[in-house]
Each structure stands twice: as structure tokens, then as C-alpha cells.
Amino acid sequence: MNLRYVNQAVPKLDGAALTGGKGVYTEDMVPRDCLVVQVLRSPHAHARIKSIRKDAASRVPGIACILTWEDVPQIRYTLAGQSYPEPSPYDRYILERTVRYVGDPVAIVAGRDKDCVAKAMRMIQVKYDILEPVLDFETALDNPIVVHSEDDYFHHFDIGGDQKRNLVSSGCDADGDVDAALASCDVVVEGTYYTKANAQAMMETFRTYTYLDHNRRLNVVTSTQVPFHCRRTIARALGLPKNMVRVVKPRIGGGFGAKQTLVSELFPAIVTLRTGKPAKIVYTRKESFQASNSRHQMRVHVKVGAMKDGTIKAVDMHALSNAGAYGEHASTTIGLAGHKTIPLYARQAAFRFSWDVVYTNTMAAGAYRGYGATQGCFAMESAMNELAEQLHMDPAQLRLMNLPHVGENMAAYYNEPLTSCKLPQCIERGMELIGWKEKYPCVKVDDHRVRGVGMAVTMQGSGISAIDTASVTIKLNDDGYYTLMIGATDMGTGCDTILAQMAAEILNCPMERITVDGVDTDHSPFDTGSYASSTTYVTGMAVVKACTELNEKIANQGARRLNIHPERAEFDGDKVYDRTNPETSITLDKLAQDLVVGEGTQWLTATASHCSPTSPPPFMAGFAEVEVDLETGETKVVDYVGVVDCGTVINKNLARVQAEGGIAQGIGMALLEDINYDPKGQMVNSTFMTYKIPCRTDLPEIRVEFQESYEPNGPFGAKSIGEVVINTPSPAIAQAVYNATGVRVRSLPITAEKILMG
Amino acid sequence: MKVKITVNGMLYNKHIPNDMMLLEFLRKYGYVSVKRGCDTSNCGLCTVWVEGKPVLSCSYPAARADGLNVTTLEGVKEEAASFGRYMTAQGAEQCGYCSPGFIMAVLAMRRELTDPTEEEISNYLAGNLCRCSGYAGQTRALRAWLNDKPWEKEGQA
Numbered sequence: 001m002n003l004r005y006v007n008q009a010v011p012k013l014d015g016a017a018l019t020g021g022k023g024v025y026t027e028d029m030v031p032r033d034c035l036v037v038q039v040l041r042s043p044h045a046h047a048r049i050k051s052i053r054k055d056a057a058s059r060v061p062g063i064a065c066i067l068t069w070e071d072v073p074q075i076r077y078t079l080a081g082q083s084y085p086e087p088s089p090y091d092r093y094i095l096e097r098t099v100r101y102v103g104d105p106v107a108i109v110a111g112r113d114k115d116c117v118a119k120a121m122r123m124i125q126v127k128y129d130i131l132e133p134v135l136d137f138e139t140a141l142d143n144p145i146v147v148h149s150e151d152d153y154f155h156h157f158d159i160g161g162d163q164k165r166n167l168v169s170s171g172c173d174a175d176g177d178v179d180a181a182l183a184s185c186d187v188v189v190e191g192t193y194y195t196k197a198n199a200q201a202m203m204e205t206f207r208t209y210t211y212l213d214h215n216r217r218l219n220v221v222t223s224t225q226v227p228f229h230c231r232r233t234i235a236r237a238l239g240l241p242k243n244m245v246r247v248v249k250p251r252i253g254g255g256f257g258a259k260q261t262l263v264s265e266l267f268p269a270i271v272t273l274r275t276g277k278p279a280k281i282v283y284t285r286k287e288s289f290q291a292s293n294s295r296h297q298m299r300v301h302v303k304v305g306a307m308k309d310g311t312i313k314a315v316d317m318h319a320l321s322n323a324g325a326y327g328e329h330a331s332t333t334i335g336l337a338g339h340k341t342i343p344l345y346a347r348q349a350a351f352r353f354s355w356d357v358v359y360t361n362t363m364a365a366g367a368y369r370g371y372g373a374t375q376g377c378f379a380m381e382s383a384m385n386e387l388a389e390q391l392h393m394d395p396a397q398l399r400l401m402n403l404p405h406v407g408e409n410m411a412a413y414y415n416e417p418l419t420s421c422k423l424p425q426c427i428e429r430g431m432e433l434i435g436w437k438e439k440y441p442c443v444k445v446d447d448h449r450v451r452g453v454g455m456a457v458t459m460q461g462s463g464i465s466a467i468d469t470a471s472v473t474i475k476l477n478d479d480g481y482y483t484l485m486i487g488a489t490d491m492g493t494g495c496d497t498i499l500a501q502m503a504a505e506i507l508n509c510p511m512e513r514i515t516v517d518g519v520d521t522d523h524s525p526f527d528t529g530s531y532a533s534s535t536t537y538v539t540g541m542a543v544v545k546a547c548t549e550l551n552e553k554i555a556n557q558g559a560r561r562l563n564i565h566p567e568r569a570e571f572d573g574d575k576v577y578d579r580t581n582p583e584t585s586i587t588l589d590k591l592a593q594d595l596v597v598g599e600g601t602q603w604l605t606a607t608a609s610h611c612s613p614t615s616p617p618p619f620m621a622g623f624a625e626v627e628v629d630l631e632t633g634e635t636k637v638v639d640y641v642g643v644v645d646c647g648t649v650i651n652k653n654l655a656r657v658q659a660e661g662g663i664a665q666g667i668g669m670a671l672l673e674d675i676n677y678d679p680k681g682q683m684v685n686s687t688f689m690t691y692k693i694p695c696r697t698d699l700p701e702i703r704v705e706f707q708e709s710y711e712p713n714g715p716f717g718a719k720s721i722g723e724v725v726i727n728t729p730s731p732a733i734a735q736a737v738y739n740a741t742g743v744r745v746r747s748l749p750i751t752a753e754k755i756l757m758g
Numbered sequence: 759m760k761v762k763i764t765v766n767g768m769l770y771n772k773h774i775p776n777d778m779m780l781l782e783f784l785r786k787y788g789y790v791s792v793k794r795g796c797d798t799s800n801c802g803l804c805t806v807w808v809e810g811k812p813v814l815s816c817s818y819p820a821a822r823a824d825g826l827n828v829t830t831l832e833g834v835k836e837e838a839a840s841f842g843r844y845m846t847a848q849g850a851e852q853c854g855y856c857s858p859g860f861i862m863a864v865l866a867m868r869r870e871l872t873d874p875t876e877e878e879i880s881n882y883l884a885g886n887l888c889r890c891s892g893y894a895g896q897t898r899a900l901r902a903w904l905n906d907k908p909w910e911k912e913g914q915a
Contacts (some may be wrong), residue, residue, distance in 0.1 A: 011846040018854025019842030019861065021831040028790040136872035201889050203795045203803060203855040254889055285796040311759075329786030343825020468856075492853020492890055565780030657895045661852065664892030688887065696893040697884045704894075 005501040005511060006716045009652040012497045013516060014251060014490075014758050018554040024251040027282055035064050035279040037268045038117045040107040040124055040293055045361040046145070049097050049126060052107065057123035062112035064275050066120065069095040069106075071269060077155050077237045079089035080328035080366065081226030083467050083528050085156035089327040091148055094237060094266050099128075100147055102682045103291035110279055111273040115294060133361035133681045135296060140166045140358040147325060147359035161285065161357075168323045168357040169331035173338065176350025181314035185305030187386045188314075193379035194747040197297040197322065197675045198250035199685075200368050200679045201693050204253020205288040206264035210272040213246075214348070220269055221248045226529035227487050227519045233262055234269055238528045251517040252491035256368030256665070259491065260531045263292045263326050289686040293366025293724040294675060296333050296357075297322040300379035304345070304387050312387075312402045315342050315351040315412075319376065323357050326364035330357040333367070337376030338457055340617070343386070343413035347404045351412050353739040360679050367531060370726045373460055378748065381456035381731030384683035386744070396427050396436065399457050401744025414465060416467070416614045420709035420719065423619040426569045426643035429705060430455070431500075433641040434623035441739035448631045449639065454735025455623045460724035462714065463534030469611040470539035471525035472546045474503060476554065476604040478596045480509060480588040484519040487527025488539040490570035493722060494654040495535045496539035499543050501650060502715055506547035510571030525607060533720030534619070536650055538610055540715035545608035553604050557595060558586050598625035616711045618646040618719040622663070622728025624738040625700075629669065633752030635737060637667055641703045642728065647730040648710035649720035655721045659704040662725025668694045672747050761824040765789065766833030780815040780823055785829055790863075791831035793857040795887070802886035805859035806830045809863075814864040822853075831858040837865055837909065844903040850895025852882070860886045864900065867911070 011287035054066045076090035111117040134145040148163045159172035208222035227247040235242040268279035319337040322329040338353030388395035442452040473485040490496040496516040558576025559569035577585035625639040649655045672692045685691035710717035738744045784792045793801035804816040809831040846849045867882045
């Protein structure tokens, strides 16, 4: 296919506004007379509120309202932005008498300005019954300290939880007799791997403002990835009819999954409802670290068995995940730890994947790019590297001989068929780029510095099979330009642009003729939101369908005006003409004008929805070269190569930057990012000084290439790109460090101390 | 207290709270390019110039700018847009939230360093965090921009 816009390096539509510093983000648009909202938070990891005295605080000049647990609806809900009925348990109130982690909200304070609010916050007197917390996720199950003992705890459906046992969710998925297969293997390796609760750390913290409109409806302008889930959950939590809530998403300063949970929305919303006044909340960086959500901390135990020739015959994985104090995304992230790692090796193997997710008195985890697959990838790929060593095989070769083949069903991947895959080519190209043959396993630089290389492969999905749904409306306006209306949420990723590229391709028109509109729940078509690597694949297909339909409608309307049979009408993007007599034609401009004014008008729009029964996996091979100082343990990634199969690359620049950014976050996870709690449950990392994300001097020049397969179920052959790119750095770097030093680090992050201590 | 601060050539004669930071002052008067990304002077998002030198406006008391000239992205619009085009040509702006602070640092660097090495560039800009891009696209944009020297053609300072 000859493509004009798709598969090109088109600049982002909003690029000039963003680099020009325009006021396009939530906080830039706040009304002038907005109340300032702040949240008084629990200093205790587990406590019951005995009393709250707020009378003196309420008298501080400028204070509009102070709300405590007695003042809010007692309605259970989840903050997870997932499709209804949500898999996450309904285990939250807006404010509750029991507080379950340091940072749990205790009071909502709203006032004229930040100074009066700060003063009132200091004057609120809270007395707590301090309870013993459960902080260690490895001892949480069946611990006598119970995190959730409330009797209105609610599940839509069974996710294998038992709140009395601190168990949010558990389960097992298996195919074949794993124990028998393991017993028959020549080589079995076994390891336990730990990953930390990383912070998404998007540059724009959580923020929301709210106001009542002329119809007394609650308007919520918020930095979110999930406007439609927001609308539903806000209505539920506040006890409002759904039609009384409108959610608008402006430009978003990054999300990476953090904004797939409603973190800031409800606080100003309830203030606006109570006071009738506009209200805003802007999280500090500290609040964003301590009182939002993070990646789920996990312990993953893997046992892999193979024959001498390298054929993998058995994979056994158990994952334990720390949900923290609330169960958002708990049962779903854990699933990906196995479902997005085992299928790479289960072609000829029996497998078993079992899991437990537990509550603790730490900050709730949530969604973070990779969503469990990242944690599982560290464990599984590390185990594969260990297996290769036991087999005396090149780790790349071990992968190449076990990967699934196109056309086969993947039992470990929801039994979905593999419809496109160029992972073998990704591996081979990556080996060339990094110089694998020359550098594996290590090269000595001088008497105390060694360079080692390591690799890993990974897969993700493209949306959630049979759940993620996108709708798109394309309108032909007067004068022949189009409005593409989407409910998918561009959070900096550039989805507005790539969806417009697809529309321009199908409508055969310049990009300039397409305006992208989103997201406002009052007029945008329904979309589950931008998460689970769904937008390119799912919303993209809805764009293809809607634009194809509009093409036909334009041709038909042209035929009517040309007085020819519709089958003879051809629309070339600029005019409709008679195929048998091309002189007979009507321009799109004229047709569009005629369609909106006067007799026989028919304003043309097309709406299409898409939901995919399968989630075709994108793939990536990652190769790390590290330099370790054997005297200090200091480790630096000196080269990183990522070769990605995301199907057809819709936008060459944006896909590349997604990959580079994902790898950078993965390198941060591997070497730097380390959330810790003190013995009383206070998170000790709440600034960029104590939670180190990579700056430009920490990173090598990341090198990315694509091996484009053609996914038959995707728009223009595309799969997804957003998440798959974050997974490989941890296992590849761990292996490179091992090859350089002989020290195997199975617990992230890989610090100089761990390397030196052996 | 009373201050006289010149922002992008416009004089503001204002009463401000003693503890007001320059970031709050600038946003209050509509310079919304100035963003806050942290509470600890670590992220570089709030970078503006005082007398032509980059400062972190989140930790720079507005009172200290009394009598001084402050420049925000809005004050170097054309030069910023020129570099911005190099950014967008790479897709390196991504969410864009760190872009204004980053661009102010880049434009300051261009004035301060002559023919900087890769290492000098990296060190100069190390305080400008970006979580989206992995910096690689920013680096490509910078190389192309330093190579083309559009400011010479555009007759800028």
C-alpha cells in the first residue's frame, strides 16, 4: 500500500502549543475565583479516628468548608479507572474513620487561598487510636492485622479474594502437568525475584478543578487518562445521577498509568457540590509520591525446566503482589506478570501460573506502564538467562529456539492465536547492533572496570481483549473539512496525531483538513480511555471504520447530486466523479456546502465502534551493555539497543520516542528507583532527591529500531507501542551486570551495594 | 512588600507577600509557560531567566527580583518557537510539560557556551528532567539546531 500519512514522521498536532508554553493544561485554565482545596492526611499507617475538632479551623478567615468522614457519602467505590463492572474491589470511601496508610485522607479543607487553607489545616485537631500496621507484603497474608474489615466491602465478581486474610485476589492458570514435566527435564532452574513499587513520576502532578454550570451540573476538568470512567465513578462516589457529571480532559502532562486511577478528582468535586463554588486541587510532588499510586511491588518465583538441547518443557510461576492499602488494579496487574511472559516459552511446555495479591498498610498501587508484565518480565527473563547459562547456550539462541510461531494458538495467552511476530528478527538485529558476538559475555576495560552485555525479550498486548472499546465520530463540515471526535486521551503520547494520520490516509486529504476533538464526556464518543496499550490498535480501528463509512456516504451524496448510480461514483478526497465519465464531478467543498444549507440537506457524519476479541502482542528485544567498576560497584549503562515489532509503525517519530522514553524508565527501574518505608510505614522517598529518576547524564544514547510485522487485525497492520518498551531493561541489565561481575542481583534496583556485597 | 519587577520588558509595580516565590508571581500575572514540577528545586520545569541567567523560579523569592529583568518563554517567543520546531520535528516534546523550562535552559546555554561538547551540553541541561522522552529526541533536536544555527539567519542575539 502506498501510504501518504501513516508510517510517516508527522509532527504532533499540538507540538507548537506545547513547546510554545501555551496555557493548555488543567492548572492553566482554572477560573480566577476558584477555592483552593487541600487534604489533611493521616500521619499513621493504620489508625482509627477517635475525634476530629474543626471548629477553630473553620473560623479561619477565608475558609469555605472543612469536610471529615462524617460529612461525606458512605458509598463504597474503587478509584481504578476500568470498565464497568470493575474487577477492582469497592474498598474506598472519600473519607473514612479508619485510615490505612500514611497519606490516607482525613479532612478536605477548602478556602479562598493557600495561606488560609494551610492555617486551617494546622488547627484541625485529630485524635487517633493508633493501630499496628502490616507493612511487609510477604507476611500480610493471614496476618492477625486486617487491613479491610469493613462489612460493606464489595466485589462485582469473584477475583479470589478474602478480606479477612488480607487477600485481594488469587488464582491459578495452567495447561498440562507441570510437576511431571519438570521431573522429566534435564535442567531445572529456580529463582525468586523482587521488584519495587516504582513511581510513575510524570512531570505534571495530579490536579483537577470543578464547577457547577448553568444547569447545576458538576463539571470536572482533570488531568486524566480515563474521562468516561471518571464520570461514572465520580457520580457513584458522590451519589449523583450520571447525567449530572461532565468530565473534560485538557492537555495532559504525562500519565504512564498513574492517571488511570482517580487520584485528585473527588476532593474538589465534593467541595463544589457543598459550596456551589469552583474548586481546585493541585498535588504537590510530595503528595504525588506519597498519596497516589505506584507500580505493584512483587515477589515472583519462577521454575523453568528444559531438555539438554534447550527445548523448554515446563514453566512454573508464582507471583505475590503488594496492593497496598486499596485494591485498585490489583487483580489485573498480577495477571499480566504471567500472561505476558510465559507465552514466549510455552510453545512446547506445560505451564502453571498462580498468584496472590495482598493488602498492606502502604500506599495503594495502581497502573504503571507495563502493568505487571514488567515485573513478570524481570523474573522470567532473568530465569531464562540463568537457564541459558546452565545449558551452556547463548541466551539469544535459547529464545530463538523456543519462541511461538505465527499461526499457532498460545495456551498461556488466553488461548489467542499469534497473528504477527517478528521477534526473531528483532533479536537478530539487536545482536548485530550491540555487537553481541564480540562483546558477549564481557570485555575488560582496565584493571578494575569490566563491560558486560545482557539481553531480554518481551511482549505486551494491544488493548484488553473483548473489553476495551473505542468509538469515533467523523464529521464532514461545511467547506469540506473534517472533525475527528475521539474519546481516547492523548496524554503526551500523540494519539490525537496518529489517529488524524489514519483519518487523513482513508479520507485521502491533507492532515490540515482534520481537526481532532477530545475529550469532553458531553460530546466525545465513548472510549474506555488510554491505557493497556489500546489506543493505536483499538481506537485506530474505530477511526478506520468510521472514515471508511464516511467515504461511502460522501460518494453516495455526490452520486445523488450528479444524478448517477452510486456504484459509478468515486470519491478521490477532493471531488466525487463519475467513473465512466470523469468530467462529471462535484468538488468536496461544493458538496459539503450543499449538504448543510438548503433543500435536501444531509449533514454527514459517521460513527463507528471497535472492540477486538484478541489483543495481538507487540514484541521487543532489548540489549544492554553496562560498565561496572569492580572497586566501587558503580554501574553505568553505556549502550542500550531496543528492536521493536509493533506491527506497522504509524508515526516513525512518536513510536521511536515512546520506545526511547520507555527504555529510559526501565533503566531507572533497574538501577535507581527505590521506594522505601520506615518502620512506622512512612514512605521515605517523596522528592526527586530521594526518588531518583534518570536525568540525561544517567543514560546512554538509547538506540531504537523497528522490525515491522503486519498485524492483520490492526489498523494499517499496527499493534501497540506504549508499554512493551519498558520491560526489557531490568532483566537485560541484571544479566549484563552478572556477565561483568559474576554477581546475580535478583532484587531491584541493582545498586552498587548489592553488587559489591555479592 | 512592594516590588518593581520587569517581566519580558513590562514593569510590574506590585505589593506581594514576603514569601512569594518568583514562580507564583509569574503565574499570577499570566506567564503560564512557567510550570512547577517539584517542591525541591530538582526538576528544572520552572526555569526562567533573571538578568539573562537561568534560575529556578520555584525557589527564587520574587522579592529578590526587585528591580531586575525577568524573562520567561513568552518573552523569547520567536527564538523558542524556532527551537521548538526542532523539538517537534523529532516528536521530542511528548507531553510538553517540561518543554518551556527545558527550552529556556537551552537558549541560555546557547548564549553561555560556545561550541559546547556533548558532555558540556549534557551537564548544562542535567537539571532539566523529562520523564517521557528518555532525552534522546531532545538530543537529536539540539544537535540539529546547533548545527543549523538558525539564530544567525534570523538575526537574533
